[in-house]
Amino acid sequence: MISCDKAATICNKVQYNEASFLEKMKLRLHLLYCKTCKGFSKKNTELSKLCEKANLHSLTEQEKIALKKQLKDNPKPPSPTDISQPTIE
Numbered sequence: 001m002i003s004c005d006k007a008a009t010i011c012n013k014v015q016y017n018e019a020s021f022l023e024k025m026k027l028r029l030h031l032l033y034c035k036t037c038k039g040f041s042k043k044n045t046e047l048s049k050l051c052e053k054a055n056l057h058s059l060t061e062q063e064k065i066a067l068k069k070q071l072k073d074n075p076k077p078p079s080p081t082d083i084s085q086p087t088i089e
Helices: 003-016 021-033 037-054 063-075
Strands: none
Touching: 003 021, 003 037, 003 063
16 A cells, blocks of 8 residues: 555656556555545646646746846846836727
8 A cells, every 4th residue: 555645756756657567556556445545646638738728838848947047147136116107999
């Protein structure tokens, strides 16, 4: 038997196809008797599907480096007057 913490970790690995066959079986067994983890697993799956459907992507390493440099070079947040407000027509 695995703990709920371990089940959550395996559940996250399953979402990214990183879980082994044995981990998947342990998770399935745990989900048979733990309603809380079963709910977590269901919500996690829904979230992953929504992210895929929204076509979200993460920044590349190059984009991350450029953003860090930009933030380092200009650490002061913009003032409210620097931000343009959308016009309502």
